[in-house]
Amino acid sequence: MGFSWDYLLQGFAIALTFQNLFWALVGCFIGTLVGVLPGIGPSSGIAILLPLTTFLPPTPAIIMMAAIYYGAMYGGSTTAIVVNIPGEASSVPTALDGYEMAKQGNAGPALAIAAISSFVAGTLSLVGLTFFAPLCANFALAFGPAEYFALMLMGLSLVISLSGRALLKGVISMSLGLLAALIGQNPLTGAARLTFGSIDLMAGVNFISVIVGVFAISEVMLNIEASAKAVSLVGIRNLMPTWDDIKRCSGAMVRSTGVGFFLGLLPGCAPSVTTFVAYDLEKRVAKDPDRFGKGAIEGVAAPEGANNATSTAGFVPLFSFGLPTAPSMAVLLGGLMMYGLQPGPMLFKNNPQFVWAVIASMYIGNVMLLILNLPMVGMWARIAIIPFPVLAPLIIFCSVLGTYSIRFLLFDVWVMFVFGLIGYFMRKLGFPIAPLVLASVLAQMLETSLQQSLLISQGSPLIFFTRPISLVFMILSALSIIWGIWVQLKKKGVEFAAAEGEE
Amino acid sequence: MKTQRSADIASGCFLILLGIVVLIAASQIRGGMEERLPPRTLPYIVGTTILACGALLALKARRSAGTETPITWPTRKAMIRMAISLLAILAYIAVMTPLGFPLSSGLYVAFSIWYLKRSAVLTALMSGIVTGVLSYFVFIRLLELSLPLGTLFFD
Numbered sequence: 337m338g339f340s341w342d343y344l345l346q347g348f349a350i351a352l353t354f355q356n357l358f359w360a361l362v363g364c365f366i367g368t369l370v371g372v373l374p375g376i377g378p379s380s381g382i383a384i385l386l387p388l389t390t391f392l393p394p395t396p397a398i399i400m401m402a403a404i405y406y407g408a409m410y411g412g413s414t415t416a417i418v419v420n421i422p423g424e425a426s427s428v429p430t431a432l433d434g435y436e437m438a439k440q441g442n443a444g445p446a447l448a449i450a451a452i453s454s455f456v457a458g459t460l461s462l463v464g465l466t467f468f469a470p471l472c473a474n475f476a477l478a479f480g481p482a483e484y485f486a487l488m489l490m491g492l493s494l495v496i497s498l499s500g501r502a503l504l505k506g507v508i509s510m511s512l513g514l515l516a517a518l519i520g521q522n523p524l525t526g527a528a529r530l531t532f533g534s535i536d537l538m539a540g541v542n543f544i545s546v547i548v549g550v551f552a553i554s555e556v557m558l559n560i561e562a563s564a565k566a567v568s569l570v571g572i573r574n575l576m577p578t579w580d581d582i583k584r585c586s587g588a589m590v591r592s593t594g595v596g597f598f599l600g601l602l603p604g605c606a607p608s609v610t611t612f613v614a615y616d617l618e619k620r621v622a623k624d625p626d627r628f629g630k631g632a633i634e635g636v637a638a639p640e641g642a643n644n645a646t647s648t649a650g651f652v653p654l655f656s657f658g659l660p661t662a663p664s665m666a667v668l669l670g671g672l673m674m675y676g677l678q679p680g681p682m683l684f685k686n687n688p689q690f691v692w693a694v695i696a697s698m699y700i701g702n703v704m705l706l707i708l709n710l711p712m713v714g715m716w717a718r719i720a721i722i723p724f725p726v727l728a729p730l731i732i733f734c735s736v737l738g739t740y741s742i743r744f745l746l747f748d749v750w751v752m753f754v755f756g757l758i759g760y761f762m763r764k765l766g767f768p769i770a771p772l773v774l775a776s777v778l779a780q781m782l783e784t785s786l787q788q789s790l791l792i793s794q795g796s797p798l799i800f801f802t803r804p805i806s807l808v809f810m811i812l813s814a815l816s817i818i819w820g821i822w823v824q825l826k827k828k829g830v831e832f833a834a835a836e837g838e839e
Numbered sequence: 840m841k842t843q844r845s846a847d848i849a850s851g852c853f854l855i856l857l858g859i860v861v862l863i864a865a866s867q868i869r870g871g872m873e874e875r876l877p878p879r880t881l882p883y884i885v886g887t888t889i890l891a892c893g894a895l896l897a898l899k900a901r902r903s904a905g906t907e908t909p910i911t912w913p914t915r916k917a918m919i920r921m922a923i924s925l926l927a928i929l930a931y932i933a934v935m936t937p938l939g940f941p942l943s944s945g946l947y948v949a950f951s952i953w954y955l956k957r958s959a960v961l962t963a964l965m966s967g968i969v970t971g972v973l974s975y976f977v978f979i980r981l982l983e984l985s986l987p988l989g990t991l992f993f994d
Contacts, residue, residue, distance in 0.1 A: 391982055504896055508854060511888045515861060518885060522878050529868045530882060560924050561913045725955030726962060729948045732928055733970060744985050749932050764910060765846050790875035
């Protein structure tokens with residue numbers, strides 16, 4: 337099993353059927369919309385729509401979910417440039433130079449270079465995904481429960497150590513996520529735990545409710561608090577960038593693809609982190625770094641490229657190990673599981689048509705997005721200035737609809753509401769949110785693999801240290817925590833504050 | 840709770856309490872030690888971690904006097920706006936079973952838009968009606984999601 341052209345071509349054959357093309361287009365459209373609208377990010381966007389796609393077969397459903405995800409990555413830049421409101425945290429660096437360019441009357445070229453850079457980086461990293469994912473999956477075939485447990489532990493500890501200075505708060509956030517997941521029934525025995533005698537709590541806390549709550553609801557509350565201001569639209573003229581612009585940015589596009597893709601393979605390195613890294617890198621390699629922040633076109637190309645490279649790279653660990661690297665990937669993982677597809681090496685073996693169709697559809701989706709974004713950018717910019725008082729109730733309506741439809745339980749809607757409040761206070765008090773979300777998704781797999789490993793080892797936890805691959809993961813998780821503590825003590829580590837927003 | 844420091848002390852104390860509650864609840868989980876992973880182990884670990892981290896957070900904040908960073912809490916006006924918006928959501932969820940999904944959604948959307956933007960009466964009304972009608976025809980009839988229709992009207 338490794339990469340084979342046959343599989344990829346078969347994937348294209350499936351992805352090019354009318355139904356799959358249609359849902360990819362719908363996904364790209366909704367994704368761009370989600371990206372453009374402030375107050376709703378890709379994670380909550382996918383989470384809300386996930387339960388509503390159950391009428392679709394798995395392949396078109398996941399094709400659409402993936403399209404929403406990378407579509408949102410495209411859309412986030414539009415508002416950052418035109419109205420200086422980054423739709424997502426990952427678009428914050430884009431706004432630095434993008435909005436400056438727009439103020440100078442160059443909104444057109446800025447938008448165009450953002451779309452082109454996204455396209456180039458997205459496609460280049462798709463090539464990376466195409467060859468990398470099967471390789472990793474091959475490697476992961478040797479994994480047993482012990483290796484999976486160690487891998488997920490490493491994922492969680494990386495996410496925590498990337499919380500930067502808020503290491504302790506990262507651990508707390510993760511523990512709260514694990515706690516939420518523990519409520520309900522023991523997955524092995526079905527016995528009630530932490531339910532305080534309540535029958536509702538027996539159903540357990542669904543992580544979709546958690547995600548929609550901490551992202552969508554708390555974001556709406558923050559916006560209601562800030563009382564969304566009226567924004568003015570910058571006129572968009574001469575859409576096309578000059579050849580000179582493209583030549584000037586080609587280096588930035590390639591560099592940001594590299595940065596975005598390879599960092600994006602690591603858990604915790606969400607687009608909101610890598611876009612800053614890529615922007616910073618461009619500033620360093622530039623001959624005249626003074627231009628940055630004053631409308632440098634590379635300052636738009638670099639973060640946008642890194643953004644898309646990272647979001648594509650996240651599919652490598654998701655497909656080959658079943659390990660989500662960011663909250664939005666965790667939602668996609670939930671979607672796969674809802675359809676009974678267990679991501680990981682067996683996915684490539686048992687459902688090759690499915691995986692390759694999704695990968696192939698991403699190549700097609702990238703082209704669709706370029707077409708959707710370049711000529712229609714004016715329309716998207718106008719959508720972005722829908723007044724928040726109109727938008728907020730509609731986001732809440734969609735959130736309620738989405739969470740109710742997971743299991744058709746009103747309880748899930750209440751859980752969403754409660755986690756909305758929790759998310760609001762966590763953001764206000766400086767707790768990172770990503771560890772909570774990842775922990776609540778990973779908890780079940782973490783627990784199951786722990787149980788299975790201990791069954792194999794007859795109760796001895798040494799199993800995690802005697803098997804070589806598992807040992808490596810354990811050492812890496814320890815190292816990442818030590819690194820996190822070291823950064824904390826040095827008190828001048830890189831600030832990853834942006835990682836606290838939604839990816 | 841005006842500064843990061845006092846907020847950290849407060850959230851630390853809250854986490855200590857939460858940790859204790861979790862530990863007590865965990866001690867009441869039934870199930871034997873015969874299993875390889877006793878059912879109480881994970882809840883104990885999580886409860887202890889929350890308790891310990893909460894204590895650490897509060898202590899660290901207590902010691903860090905002098906380095907105060909203020910937290911911007913909502914102004915009085917914003918607080919009222921948020922409270923009413925939250926109450927509207929609460930009411931929305933609470934009346935969903937008796938009034939049904941389409942009607943409660945329409946009412947919620949219309950009220951909230953009107954409340955947040957008083958001048959947009961027509962927008963509020965239209966959005967409410969469209970939301971209700973779309974909910975019924977698209978989500979209930981077309982997609983056949985089993986959303987509540989309202990126990991008041993349909994039994």
